[in-house]
Amino acid sequence: MTGQGPARRRRASRLHPVRIAVLTLFCLLLSGTAGAAAYFFPVVVAGVGQTGQTVVVPPSRSQGTASTPMPSAAPGAPFTVLLLGSDDDGKNKSPLTQSMILVRVDPASKHVTMLSIPRDLWVPLSTGGSAKIDAAYDYGGAAAAIATVERNFHVHIDEYAWVGLKGLIKLIDRLGGVDVLVSNPVLDDEYPNDINGGFLYGYMRIAALPGFQHLDGTHALQYVRSRHNDINGDFGRSARQQQVLLAIKAKASTLNAADLPDIVETLKGNFTTSMGLDRVRSLLGVATAFDLANVKQIVLFVPTYTSYDRGAAYGGQSVVVPHWSQILAVTRANFP
Amino acid sequence: MILRRIAAILFVPVMLAFGSGVYLYLGTLKSKVVQERPQLPTVTKPKFVLPGTMFVVQEGRLFKLEAGSFTEIGPGGEWSQPTLTPDHTKLVAVLRTGFSSDLYLMDLGGHVLKRLTKNDSRYIDYNHWAFYPRISPDGASVMYSFDSPKVNGVDLAVWSMPLNGAQWQARRWTDPYSHTGGDVSPIPLASGGLLFVRHSIDSSTVVHSQIYFQSRALGVATPLTPEADDCSQATLSPDGTQVAMVCTHGKQSASLEIASFNGSALGAPQVLVDGGLYASPAWSPDGKALAYFGPQGLAGHFQLWWLPLPVAATPSPSIAAAPSTSASARAASTVAPTPAPVQVTEGVDLSATSPPAWF
Numbered sequence: 291m292t293g294q295g296p297a298r299r300r301r302a303s304r305l306h307p308v309r310i311a312v313l314t315l316f317c318l319l320l321s322g323t324a325g326a327a328a329y330f331f332p333v334v335v336a337g338v339g340q341t342g343q344t345v346v347v348p349p350s351r352s353q354g355t356a357s358t359p360m361p362s363a364a365p366g367a368p369f370t371v372l373l374l375g376s377d378d379d380g381k382n383k384s385p386l387t388q389s390m391i392l393v394r395v396d397p398a399s400k401h402v403t404m405l406s407i408p409r410d411l412w413v414p415l416s417t418g419g420s421a422k423i424d425a426a427y428d429y430g431g432a433a434a435a436i437a438t439v440e441r442n443f444h445v446h447i448d449e450y451a452w453v454g455l456k457g458l459i460k461l462i463d464r465l466g467g468v469d470v471l472v473s474n475p476v477l478d479d480e481y482p483n484d485i486n487g488g489f490l491y492g493y494m495r496i497a498a499l500p501g502f503q504h505l506d507g508t509h510a511l512q513y514v515r516s517r518h519n520d521i522n523g524d525f526g527r528s529a530r531q532q533q534v535l536l537a538i539k540a541k542a543s544t545l546n547a548a549d550l551p552d553i554v555e556t557l558k559g560n561f562t563t564s565m566g567l568d569r570v571r572s573l574l575g576v577a578t579a580f581d582l583a584n585v586k587q588i589v590l591f592v593p594t595y596t597s598y599d600r601g602a603a604y605g606g607q608s609v610v611v612p613h614w615s616q617i618l619a620v621t622r623a624n625f626p
Numbered sequence: 627m628i629l630r631r632i633a634a635i636l637f638v639p640v641m642l643a644f645g646s647g648v649y650l651y652l653g654t655l656k657s658k659v660v661q662e663r664p665q666l667p668t669v670t671k672p673k674f675v676l677p678g679t680m681f682v683v684q685e686g687r688l689f690k691l692e693a694g695s696f697t698e699i700g701p702g703g704e705w706s707q708p709t710l711t712p713d714h715t716k717l718v719a720v721l722r723t724g725f726s727s728d729l730y731l732m733d734l735g736g737h738v739l740k741r742l743t744k745n746d747s748r749y750i751d752y753n754h755w756a757f758y759p760r761i762s763p764d765g766a767s768v769m770y771s772f773d774s775p776k777v778n779g780v781d782l783a784v785w786s787m788p789l790n791g792a793q794w795q796a797r798r799w800t801d802p803y804s805h806t807g808g809d810v811s812p813i814p815l816a817s818g819g820l821l822f823v824r825h826s827i828d829s830s831t832v833v834h835s836q837i838y839f840q841s842r843a844l845g846v847a848t849p850l851t852p853e854a855d856d857c858s859q860a861t862l863s864p865d866g867t868q869v870a871m872v873c874t875h876g877k878q879s880a881s882l883e884i885a886s887f888n889g890s891a892l893g894a895p896q897v898l899v900d901g902g903l904y905a906s907p908a909w910s911p912d913g914k915a916l917a918y919f920g921p922q923g924l925a926g927h928f929q930l931w932w933l934p935l936p937v938a939a940t941p942s943p944s945i946a947a948a949p950s951t952s953a954s955a956r957a958a959s960t961v962a963p964t965p966a967p968v969q970v971t972e973g974v975d976l977s978a979t980s981p982p983a984w985f
Contacts, residue, residue: 314637321641325648466659469903469926471878473856474825474833475807477773477780479751495725497755500810500825500835501859501872502880502903503978504921504928519779521805522831533878541659541926548655582878591831 329551336554368396369448369569370625372436374427375531377455377484385454386424387435388515389531392445394625395573400581403624404535405588406528408596412609413442422609427452432564444618445625449565455485455515457560459507461538464556467504468537470513474500476530478516485511510534524610528589536585588620595620664927664975667696674932674970676984678911679734681708681717682930683980688719688736691930699736706980711761711789714985718742718759718768718789726753729770731789742768743793757782761789762814769799769812769820781808784822786843799843800824806833813862817889818842821869823858824849837871839890850892859906861981862887863913870907870916871895880904882918884935898933898964905978911985917970919978927975930982933967 327334375389390407409424416437417429426438432450440447453461462468476498483494485508496512505513514534520526545553565573590596595616600608667682667689675694682689686704690697704722711718716739717732729742745754759770768789771782781804787796799820802808806825813821819841826834835858840847851857857873869887873895874880881900886893898916905928907918914935919928 317637317641318644321645322648325645326652328645329649329652466662467926469921471874471880471903473874474835475782475810477755477782477807479776479780493750495750495753495755497727497757499757499979500807500823501979502905502919502921502928504926504975519781519805519807521827525831536878544657544659546655546657548652549657549659552656 329548332551332554332558336558366397368394368398370394370445371565372439372447372450373535374432374435374450374452375455375458376427376452377482385428387427388424388455389528390423390435390439391528391531391535392439392443392447392621392625399584401584401586403586403588404532405621405624406525406532406590407439407443408524408528408590408610410524410608410610411590411596411612412599412604413438413612416441422607432562442612442614443621443625445621449563449569451563451565452561453557454560455511457557458514459485459511460556460560461553462505462507462510462534464552465538465541467506468510468534468541469502470505470510470534470537471502472498472500472513476513476516476520478512478518480518481512481516505534510537522591525589525591529587532587532589536582586624588624590617590620658923662927665973666698667691667971667974667976668698670696670971670973672696672930672970673972674968676910676917676932676970678985680908680917681710681983683708683977684975685977686722690734690736699734700732701736701738706977707758708980708983709759709761710983710985712763712765717983718761720757720759724753725750727755727757729756729759729768742787742789751776755780755782758811760812760814762786763816765789767814769814771808771810771812772796772798773808774798778804781806782810784809784812784820786814797843800840800847801844803827809838811859813860815862815889816866819890821850821860821862822847823860826853828853832876837869837892841890848890851895857883859981861907861909863909864911865913868909868913870909872904872907872918882907882916882933884916896936898935899967906981908982908984917982917984919976920967922969922972927973928978929972929974930970930976931967932970934965936964 371393373391373393374387376385376387388409390409392405392407394403407423409422411423412420413423414420415426415429416434423438427435432452436447436450478496480493481496483492484490496516498509498513514527514531517524517527592598595613596610599611667684672694676691680691682691683706687698688700688705688708690699706720708717708719717734718729719732720727721730723746726745728745730738731740731742732738743756745756747753755773757771759768761768766789767786769784769786772785773780773782781802783798783802784800785796785798787793800809800822802824803826806827809822809824811823815821819839822838823835824838824847826836828834834853835856836849836853837851837857837860838847838849854876855873856876857871859872861870867887868884869892870884872880873883879901880903881897882904883895883897885895903921905919907916909916916933916935918931918933920931921927922929
């Protein structure tokens, strides 16, 4: 017995080669996971801070129901996103939404429908009273914007995504620019000069020349934001916004998971969404199978869907008055 | 025991290296769209040597392409749209500064000889744009798009001024539709007339571009292409008998087309290439090929392409002489058996709204 003791200790102190291999693999796996975690850390932070935002849609006054969180569509089912674009330049305590686009995505058929809502559309707000629809976000954030659109357009909104102007510039620059067809010269002597600091209410001149071209973020923003010399005014701008959105989507179809940290870092502070990462993945799936033929674009042009008005009834403001019977026929058909 | 501890300590750097390796490896998996940034033309080598000398623009810088290599010319600034004098000894180019743009006459080395216009002002509303300069065939005047008068919004009209004169001598040629952006891309003709691109809006508020002919200043402008074809960026062949143009037909892609030209009317168009994002065609000095810009790959930066023309002549304007504004005119267009386009540059990002100046 005494002779077996030291031998057993020697065996115990000497690691078996298999154990060494397993230990080595475990350590490498651990360090590899740590490396991957470090790489995707910005995505995780953004996932917590910017995606999956809980929005409580206020109840309709007439309904008198309690506030409810937005119910989400089942995975794989068609869903509707309200895209909000704001001039986050500090003019207002909360920004107005210069762009509101309803997007219905059908992941199964890879069909996308986009409907631009004119920012000057005169509607009852969910927060009370009537005003231009761009004020809804100003008064009550995403929840008020969603509730206002839902009640007036009789649609159900599953998700929202908000992006600031600077976020749009940075995103397009990060994507290396977008290819766009500028159909006619876009000239504007009253373009807001509010992006790079200075006097917030100053203005500048811009000129986007016609033809196919590659636009960086700043010039793409000028293209989608200009409206003063467009005979279609805000409607012309809406059409241009949809055009650039499709160009961004075309570019996004080439992205992969390794690009996410850069994209997230780019949008930091300029983007929030109610969508969780699973819904974002679903959207990327549609973007990958992107086909322009599967995209339906709707702009509520004058005179069919809307008309211009100005007067005491609108506080003396120049507004766009909705023709609800025509608009609701469109939303019923395209946003069931 | 000691050996095990030493082995464990030595293994820590291996783990760190492996973790860092994974981090760096993931970075290499980024899509090319995110990684790819354009290069300066001067550090690239064109894949194909073009005949003659060509001037192009990238990010406001002027470049000369000659004998298969690029040279940067001109002073710093935001330059665009160079065009040659008929004797090929000088250039006129646009310089954007702040909220205006001006025309400058320069030699082929990019040295400024004369500022032709003065459109800047301390008051924003008094600034003006000057774009699309083109010298008349006799070299006496320069035609350009100019946003004056600003009566109903800001729209470009075609103006003409003496090349050796002053801006106050400039004379307006066209009367654009308001709030359309106006008239662009003038081509002064040897006959004294003018080809240009006009933008209009139809009853359903859709914007169209059409190629127009006008025989004299402020005369009646005649459309040479149908509204539905959305043709623009016309350019005249060196012998003045053919026009190359980009037509989108209301889509987000285009066809590159040529048509014969008899001085006032276009013949039936021939589609050379279709379904791409083609921009700013230019004729080769011998008139047997076109250069144009088109995006390369997914990154989308515009490259220079070269397209030899089919040998068969384009139909004479006498066959389809009357400028048609109906969609039926499309039936007359033919798809020519064109040789495949050749990509000339790679990795650059040339300005697609600045047509190449080529001689």
